[in-house]
Amino acid sequence: MAVTNAVEPRYAVIKRYIREQIEQGLWSEHHQVPSENSLGEQFSVSRMTARRALQELTTEGVLVRHQGLGSFVAEQKPVGSLLEVRNIADDISQRGHRYSNQVLLMETCCAAADAALALDLPPGSELYHSIIVHYDNDLPVQWEERFTNPRLVPDYLEQDFTALTPNRYLTQVAPLTEAEHTVEAVLATDEQARALQIAQPEACLLIKRRTWSSRGAVSYARLLHPGSRYRLGAQLSMNRN
Amino acid sequence: MAVTNAVEPRYAVIKRYIREQIEQGLWSEHHQVPSENSLGEQFSVSRMTARRALQELTTEGVLVRHQGLGSFVAEQKPVGSLLEVRNIADDISQRGHRYSNQVLLMETCCAAADAALALDLPPGSELYHSIIVHYDNDLPVQWEERFTNPRLVPDYLEQDFTALTPNRYLTQVAPLTEAEHTVEAVLATDEQARALQIAQPEACLLIKRRTWSSRGAVSYARLLHPGSRYRLGAQLSMNRN
DNA sequence: TGTATATAGTTGTATATACAAGTATTCTCG
DNA sequence: CGAGAATACTTGTATATACAACTATATACA
Numbered sequence: 001m002a003v004t005n006a007v008e009p010r011y012a013v014i015k016r017y018i019r020e021q022i023e024q025g026l027w028s029e030h031h032q033v034p035s036e037n038s039l040g041e042q043f044s045v046s047r048m049t050a051r052r053a054l055q056e057l058t059t060e061g062v063l064v065r066h067q068g069l070g071s072f073v074a075e076q077k078p079v080g081s082l083l084e085v086r087n088i089a090d091d092i093s094q095r096g097h098r099y100s101n102q103v104l105l106m107e108t109c110c111a112a113a114d115a116a117l118a119l120d121l122p123p124g125s126e127l128y129h130s131i132i133v134h135y136d137n138d139l140p141v142q143w144e145e146r147f148t149n150p151r152l153v154p155d156y157l158e159q160d161f162t163a164l165t166p167n168r169y170l171t172q173v174a175p176l177t178e179a180e181h182t183v184e185a186v187l188a189t190d191e192q193a194r195a196l197q198i199a200q201p202e203a204c205l206l207i208k209r210r211t212w213s214s215r216g217a218v219s220y221a222r223l224l225h226p227g228s229r230y231r232l233g234a235q236l237s238m239n240r241n
Numbered sequence: 242m243a244v245t246n247a248v249e250p251r252y253a254v255i256k257r258y259i260r261e262q263i264e265q266g267l268w269s270e271h272h273q274v275p276s277e278n279s280l281g282e283q284f285s286v287s288r289m290t291a292r293r294a295l296q297e298l299t300t301e302g303v304l305v306r307h308q309g310l311g312s313f314v315a316e317q318k319p320v321g322s323l324l325e326v327r328n329i330a331d332d333i334s335q336r337g338h339r340y341s342n343q344v345l346l347m348e349t350c351c352a353a354a355d356a357a358l359a360l361d362l363p364p365g366s367e368l369y370h371s372i373i374v375h376y377d378n379d380l381p382v383q384w385e386e387r388f389t390n391p392r393l394v395p396d397y398l399e400q401d402f403t404a405l406t407p408n409r410y411l412t413q414v415a416p417l418t419e420a421e422h423t424v425e426a427v428l429a430t431d432e433q434a435r436a437l438q439i440a441q442p443e444a445c446l447l448i449k450r451r452t453w454s455s456r457g458a459v460s461y462a463r464l465l466h467p468g469s470r471y472r473l474g475a476q477l478s479m480n481r482n
Numbered sequence: 483t484g485t486a487t488a489t490a491g492t493t494g495t496a497t498a499t500a501c502a503a504g505t506a507t508t509c510t511c512g
Numbered sequence: 513c514g515a516g517a518a519t520a521c522t523t524g525t526a527t528a529t530a531c532a533a534c535t536a537t538a539t540a541c542a
Contacts, residue, residue: 009495035522046497051523059300067523068504185426185444185468203426203444203468227426227444250525276492287527292493308493309534 010045014053017043019062022073023214031073033063076175087167088144092136100138103161104195105131108150115147118210118220128156130166133195136229140196143224152218166219174213182208183232188224196226203227251286255294258284260303263314272314274304328408329385333377341379344402345436346372349391356388359451359461369397371407374436377470381437384465393459407460415454423449424473429465437467444468 008016021027034042039050054071057063065071092099109129116123127147134142146166148156152174159169170176186206193200207223249257262268275283280291295312298304306312333340350370357364369389374381387407389397393415400410411417427447434441448464 011495037522048498049496052495054523065523066504068506068521070505070522182472183424183446184472185446185466187442187444187468201428201442201444203428203442205424205426205446225426227428231423231425252525278492289528290526293525295493306493307535309491309536311492311535 010043011049011052011056014039014043014045014050015057018053018057022062027073029073029075033071033073035070087165088134088142089165089168092134092141095136097137100135101162101165102133102135103130104133105129106157106161108157111147115220118208119147119149119217121149121217126150128153130156130161132161132166139229141225141229143192143196144221145224146219146221148219149217152213152215166221170211170219174215174218176211176218177214178212180210184208185227186224188226192224196224198226198228205230205232251284252290252293252297255280255284255286255291256298259294259298263303268314270314270316274312274314276311328406329375329383330406330409333375333382336377338378341376342403342406343374343376344371345374346370347398347402349398352388356461359449360388360390360458362390362458367391369394371397371402373402373407380470382466382470384433384437385462386465387460387462389460390458393454393456407462411452411460415456415459417452417459418455419453421451425449426468427465429467433465437465439467439469446471446473 018027018033021033027033033039033054036047036051036054039045039053040047043050054063054065058065058071061074063071064074089099089101107129109127111119111121111123111125111127113123115127116125119127121127128150130144130146130148132144132146133140134144144166148166148170150156153170156166156169159166161169184206185203188196188198188200188202188204190200192204193202196204204227205225207225209219209221209223211218211221259268259274262274268274274280274295277288277292277295280286280294281288284291295304295306299306299312302315304312305315330340330342348370350368352360352362352364352366352368354364356368357366360366360368362368369391371385371387371389373385373387375383375385385407389407389411391397394411397407397410400407402410425447426444429437429439429441429443429445431441433445434443437445445468446466448466450460450462450464452459452462
């Protein structure tokens, strides 16, 4: 393969610069980025070229622009409508219900094959392991079993997850850049059925979620929902109209 | 509410013109649209303004452009990564497996409450009703129960669905513009378990899919997959990088 | 015939310019 | 002090121009 010798267009240089400022945390959400004119001076390009960089970053959702005001770093939101990385506590409060949870387990364990694979770690590595049941108005709606990479989140076990969801805590200490979900249907184990207060046999939705931050795979969670108390939804429309 | 008095920018006029040509079927997929220069002449604007229209339609996925060649109408693809409207027959062939199916039922029935609601029809309306089991290498992987609006697809019952999947047939006669999915976990009924050749009890993924064409709600399908033979997957990444 | 070369047409990048329009601040005047 | 006007700065729209890069076709030549 030949090295691509293509020169990077000037507007791309500006785009890259802005992205870097944001990724390095120098410009956080709602920070005002330089104006078209000042970027033009800074990079010795015309206003229209600087404008193009800002414009494209806007359509890509990195910036928001307001006429008369300026350009600002956008709030970071996940793309993809169906399976966003949501915090179940927020979902429940948003419905106007009371959220609570119970921590069943917090431990250090040795990675089994599947968890090690999911976190890109060698089998037998030390992992943090937690099991939490989430309640919606005292009705259990999710069994969360989670494996977390101790190198990226060293103080995971010291957290009080009745106050702050693991999901929320993790997104704070290791802002996630990527996520992967799979959805399948399984029967609950007896232990899970007891914790979720469901009769056996019961079909459950099992969502496996892997999340990455810029430093690597952070966490691997298995989220089990009683089939009778949970569903996923998605709308989609075609490109046209 | 005051009527928006804002004048439509010139580039927006050109965008609208192009979208209309496509929506009316005058320009179909891969059709070459006028060049920047000729659009500029046609609408009495500069090339850069015509260019902007083409450019934006490209980022919106309506057109594709190739340097030196021209601009072309893009293939219509659904947006949203997870639950596209896929044809299970295509999925199976794509994996290199052999696809087959068995039609268990084809009838006219009176809409039950849920089906009527799903298709925006009054309860008791006449509906087409079909049940088909889809096989991957002779292993049943999907139980498809479908209700179809006879006013939009009058000759549904005359089709030979062993040759052409309902999904594929419907997208041909009534190109879909919108779709809605829900995903839940349920236990298979005895009838479904027999048809899918699964042991009881078995957890199954139930996907409910409603599809619309420009003329209204076309079809409501319940797609049941054995939990042990099916899963859904989705990747998503954040706005940045 | 086959292979370069020229050419015409397309999109891509970049600039300079002009004016419109929205926002916030400052200034002026009653 | 308050209200309106002037202002400075921002993004938005539109144009004219120049050249680069890519593609397909036509042409010239060996």
